[in-house]
Structure formats: C-alpha cells, structure tokens
Amino acid sequence: RRVLVLNGPNLGRLGSREPDVYGRQDLSELRTRLAEVAAADVEIDLRQTDDEAELIGWLHAAVDAGEPVILNPAAFTHYSYALRDACALITKAGLALVEVHISNPAARETFRHTSVVSAVATGTIAGFGFDSYVLALRGSDWPTRPS
Numbered sequence: 001r002r003v004l005v006l007n008g009p010n011l012g013r014l015g016s017r018e019p020d021v022y023g024r025q026d027l028s029e030l031r032t033r034l035a036e037v038a039a040a041d042v043e044i045d046l047r048q049t050d051d052e053a054e055l056i057g058w059l060h061a062a063v064d065a066g067e068p069v070i071l072n073p074a075a076f077t078h079y080s081y082a083l084r085d086a087c088a089l090i091t092k093a094g095l096a097l098v099e100v101h102i103s104n105p106a107a108r109e110t111f112r113h114t115s116v117v118s119a120v121a122t123g124t125i126a127g128f129g130f131d132s133y134v135l136a137l138r139g140s141d142w143p144t145r146p147s
C-alpha cells in the first residue's frame, strides 16, 4: 500500500529555512528516513508544493485511490478552509489523515495556535522535528490497523 506524505508551502526550503526552528535536514533526507522506517509493504510518496490548488488536487486523488495521507499543511494550516474541506473528504472516506508539524505551533506566535485542519484530521502530531512524520506513519493506517 502507498502512504502520501504531502507538504505545503515553504517546506521545500527545509535545510536552510529557519534551521533553529526546523532543523538542518531537507525533504530528501526526510524521504530517505521514512522509506527506512516504513513497513516492507508500504511505499512512501513524499511531495511538496507551494500551490494550494495542487495540494487540494492531490487530496482529491487520494480519496479516489483510497490512500491515507500524512499532511504538513504548513502556513495553510492556519487559514485555508479550502484545504480543510479537502481534508474532510479524506477522513469522511474512512481514510487516515494525519496532520503533522515539525515545530510545535502552540508554543509559537498566536496566529499559529489555530489549525483549521485539526478538527477534520484523524489526529495531529507536532513538535518532534522529523520524528513527527515517523510517528504519523505509525498512525497512518488508523483505524484499520490490526491490533
């Protein structure tokens, strides 16, 4: 099975972007790390876009393909109702949508304290650097994971 790992605006700059907040590793290192820790039958499809419409298109395609999503919505987290509605399509279809953040937005500026995505996500993991994605991978087959 495939797990989509979708990343929103400015996350293509990881590595050089605010390393004190986001660390020094880039998305290709994240892709390698996730591929290493993923179960043998899981294919990691990690993508990034700065374009809200493209991100929404990927979410629609995930619904049609029946694929779970790990999503770092980046700044869209805080204000994009269009993205939120697309995320709701995923969870309403019974697929996991795990919201992730590298930093802990609740410990940062006030505008980051609001997530319009959280209420329609399966769950949210924030504040653990790239480990947030590793933990999200663990949750990506919720609630269908065999116990």
Ligand code: DQA
Pocket: 009, 010, 011, 072, 073, 074, 075, 076, 077, 100, 101, 102, 103, 104, 105, 112
């Ligand atoms: C982020 C937190 C957001 O507030 C910010 O706009 C980002 C990254 C994170 O991963 O910590 O771009 O989603």
